[in-house]
Amino acid sequence: MKFSQMPYERPKVDELKEKLANLLDRFREAKNAQEAISVMKEADDLFQSVESMFALSFIRHSLDTTDEYYDKENDYQDENEPILKQLQQEMYGALLETPFRKEIEEKLGTLIFRKAEMKMKTIRPEIVPDMQEENRLKSEYDKLLASAQIEFDGKTLTLAQLSPYHENHDRSVRETSIRVRAEWFLSHAEQLDSIFDQLVQVRTRMARKLGYENFIELGYYLMERLCYDQNRVKGFRKGVTEYLVPVVDRLKAEQAERIGVPTMTVYDNAFEYPDGNAKPTGTAEDIFAHGKKMYHELSAETTELIDFMLENELFDVLTRPGKSGGGYCHYINDHKSPFIFANFNGTSGDIDVLTHEAGHAFAGYFAREIFPTSLREYTYETAEVHSMSMEFFTWPWMEGFFGDQLDKYKKSHLGGALTFIPYGTMVDEFQHHIYEKPDMTPKERNDLWLELEGKYRPYLDQKDFPFYGEGRRWQAQSHIYERPFYYIDYCLAQATALAFWAEDQTNHKEAWDKYVRLVKMAGTKTFSDLLEGAGINSPFEPETLKTIADAAVKWLEAQ
Numbered sequence: 001m002k003f004s005q006m007p008y009e010r011p012k013v014d015e016l017k018e019k020l021a022n023l024l025d026r027f028r029e030a031k032n033a034q035e036a037i038s039v040m041k042e043a044d045d046l047f048q049s050v051e052s053m054f055a056l057s058f059i060r061h062s063l064d065t066t067d068e069y070y071d072k073e074n075d076y077q078d079e080n081e082p083i084l085k086q087l088q089q090e091m092y093g094a095l096l097e098t099p100f101r102k103e104i105e106e107k108l109g110t111l112i113f114r115k116a117e118m119k120m121k122t123i124r125p126e127i128v129p130d131m132q133e134e135n136r137l138k139s140e141y142d143k144l145l146a147s148a149q150i151e152f153d154g155k156t157l158t159l160a161q162l163s164p165y166h167e168n169h170d171r172s173v174r175e176t177s178i179r180v181r182a183e184w185f186l187s188h189a190e191q192l193d194s195i196f197d198q199l200v201q202v203r204t205r206m207a208r209k210l211g212y213e214n215f216i217e218l219g220y221y222l223m224e225r226l227c228y229d230q231n232r233v234k235g236f237r238k239g240v241t242e243y244l245v246p247v248v249d250r251l252k253a254e255q256a257e258r259i260g261v262p263t264m265t266v267y268d269n270a271f272e273y274p275d276g277n278a279k280p281t282g283t284a285e286d287i288f289a290h291g292k293k294m295y296h297e298l299s300a301e302t303t304e305l306i307d308f309m310l311e312n313e314l315f316d317v318l319t320r321p322g323k324s325g326g327g328y329c330h331y332i333n334d335h336k337s338p339f340i341f342a343n344f345n346g347t348s349g350d351i352d353v354l355t356h357e358a359g360h361a362f363a364g365y366f367a368r369e370i371f372p373t374s375l376r377e378y379t380y381e382t383a384e385v386h387s388m389s390m391e392f393f394t395w396p397w398m399e400g401f402f403g404d405q406l407d408k409y410k411k412s413h414l415g416g417a418l419t420f421i422p423y424g425t426m427v428d429e430f431q432h433h434i435y436e437k438p439d440m441t442p443k444e445r446n447d448l449w450l451e452l453e454g455k456y457r458p459y460l461d462q463k464d465f466p467f468y469g470e471g472r473r474w475q476a477q478s479h480i481y482e483r484p485f486y487y488i489d490y491c492l493a494q495a496t497a498l499a500f501w502a503e504d505q506t507n508h509k510e511a512w513d514k515y516v517r518l519v520k521m522a523g524t525k526t527f528s529d530l531l532e533g534a535g536i537n538s539p540f541e542p543e544t545l546k547t548i549a550d551a552a553v554k555w556l557e558a559q
C-alpha cells in the first residue's frame, strides 16, 4: 500500500490494556504449548497494530511538524509509549512463568526466553525514582548544550551551526572556531562535571539496588548483550590498538601532508581535502534514478526492496519548511514497510540515504515474516552491521553518484570508518573505568581521558589547546552522558562492515551471500551467533582486525 493511503486511527490504550489482560489470562490458563503459542501470536498482532499507528503518527509528524492533527497524535504517542512498554514487560513476565517452556523452546528456540530474562534483570519498582532522576539529568545535559549561543563570524550560533567552520579551508577560521567552542565548554565546566558526577552516582545506585557490584554489568544488560562480556570487549580493544591505530596514524600523517600542516591539531582533524570533500554531482532525481539502477544490478533481493519502496512512496528526502531535521529509517509493521526519511543537502550524506538507511530498510523488509516479533528485533551492533556493510557493498556504483571525485569519496569513506573505531573504542574504555571507580574526582576523570587519547589517538596534537589539553573532550560526546555503553556497538558494527568490505575486495559473491544470510536471520540469534551463522569473521578476534588493516593498507597503496 502507498504510504499516503495507509489509514491512521488513534490506538485506544484503554482497550489495549483490557485486551491484553484477557490474553494474559488465556496465556496463563493455556492447556498446552500449542495454545500458549497461539495466544502469543494474538498478543504479537495486537502490539504490532498499535506500534504501526505510532509509527505512522511519528513519521507524518516529522514530515510536517506544523500539521496540528499529527502534532497532537505525536503527543499522545509520547504519553502512551511507556504504558505500551509496561504491557510488553507483563507479557515477558508471563512467558517466563509458563509451564510449557520446554515445548515452546522446541518450537521457537531458546532466545525469546533469554531475551525476556534479560529484560527482567534491568527493572524493579524500587529503581523507578532513580530512572526518573537519570532522565532528568540527561535532559539537563541536553538542554545545556542546546542553550549554547556563541558569537562568531558576526552571528550568534548554536554548537551545530558553528560546526561547519571546523572544516573551513582557512586554517585560522578553523582554529578560532574550535577555540570559541572550547571556551564555551570550559565556561560550563563545573556544571558539566556536576551533571556527570550525579549520573555516575545514580547509575551506580540503581546497579547496587539490583544486586550488581557496579553499573557495568547492568549497562551491558540494558544494551541487551547476551553473547559478549567485558573480557570479549577487552580482546577487541587489543586488536584495535595493535592493528588499527598504526594504520590510522599513517592516514593522519598523509592527511597532514595533503592539507599542508606540520602536526595534526584538533582544528585540522576534520579537514580532509584542501578543495573540500566529495559531493554528489546530480539532482535528487538523478540520485534516485542511479540508486534504482544500482540496486537492480546488485541482486534480486535489493531489486525487490527498491521497487517495493519506490512503488509505495516509502522515501521522503527533500527538505521543506516545517519538516523535521536529520534522517532515519522507520518500520511500519502492519504494512511490512520500511520508511526512509532524510533532508538532502548536497553533501555525500545524501548518498548515505540510499546506502546506509537502505541497509536498515533491507533488514526490516526481510525480517517481516519472523515470529515472534521479538526475534525480528536485533541489537544495535547488528542493526549497524546491516547499514554500514551496505555502504561498502554499493562501492562499485559510486562513480554514478560522485563522477570524477570517486577516489576521494572512497578514500574518505574507508578512512573515516578506520579512524572512527579507535575513537569509539576509547569512548567505551573510558566508561568502563568510570563505572568501575564511581568516586573519581573530575580531575581524575580528565586525566584518564588524556591517557586514553595517548593510547588511541597518538597522532592528535591537543596539549596546548584549552578544554582539549585538560582532557575534557569527553564532555562534548553526548553518548557518555546519555547512552552509557552504546558506543562499542558502532565500533563492533564498523569492524564487521569492514570485514565484509575486505572479503568483498577479493570475492564479491561469497561476501554478498554471507551478508544476505546475516540479514535474513534478523534477531533470531545473538550477535556472535549471527556472525558465525553467516560465516563472517568476528571483530572480537584480533586476527579479524589484522585482516582488515592489511586489506586497507593494500587498497590505499594501490590508489
Ligand SMILES: [Zn+2]
Residues within 6 Å of the ligand: 356, 360, 383, 384, 387
Ligand atoms: Zn544506522
